[in-house]
Amino acid sequence: MTRTTQQREVIAMVIDEAEGPLTVPEILSRAQQTLPRLGIATVYRTLKLLTEQHQIQAVAVDGESHYERTGQGHHHHFACGQCGRVFTLHICPVDLPTGTVFAGGFEVERHEVTLYGTCPDCRVQRN
């Protein structure tokens, strides 16, 4: 059976408390602030486990996998070109119910929208 360990609790907490989906290096360094000896292999193993349990899911932003917790409802992402951070946005600019069939016979199950631009923090600094 799977056990509750400090490492798994800390990694899950880091993802839970993030402002958006995190990359593997981000998860590692944030978790190491609590558990300095945490190894990257444990991070990969835990991400795989949590993904299989549907506690988290991977999303691709700018070609890199980021991890976020599931059950946040329908949402999308905003990637800041200045600081590189990715934020979760609870808005949806698309109206595409599951089952929509496009011209040519493409049947849509789900959609992902990623917005690219400048985040509030970086906009302030620019002015």
Add this chain to the structure above:
Amino acid sequence: MTRTTQQREVIAMVIDEAEGPLTVPEILSRAQQTLPRLGIATVYRTLKLLTEQHQIQAVAVDGESHYERTGQGHHHHFACGQCGRVFTLHICPVDLPTGTVFAGGFEVERHEVTLYGTCPDCRVQRN
């Protein structure tokens, strides 16, 4: 100066003739049907060159980089969950002009939409 070589012509042609953006292994194997001794290092070097020249661009689908030619106008992508292929769709379900500012101060420069579902070929086979 940069030269016109068989390798570069074949790689550019493969990307040009594709039904959608291709991964590195896809580009390599399609190009090798014309140039069997083509090496993967040449593919990476050519992709980098063509990207710098803005002849092609990278897009992330399902966490992997795919390459497509530029100048196709505003478009999005459809990834088939059955066969794994990615198609280019010349439709846009989003209305987000550059400069739109979202609640919280997120300033949008561009957006990417990826639809996931079943492509026409795979739908036919399912029935």
Add this chain to the structure above:
DNA sequence: TTACATGCAAAACTTTTGCGGCGGC
């Protein structure tokens, strides 16, 4: 106490770089 999980290190895989030789111009 007994497995499962961890940390470390090695392996597997992906992408980049160095180098001698080929080929576009």
Add this chain to the structure above:
DNA sequence: GCCGCCGCAAAAGTTTTGCATGTAA
């Protein structure tokens, strides 16, 4: 003929796996 480009192989970077030890239950 010159010099940029190629293929190959080695290096660098990323993700996975093996193994001895630690630790949750």
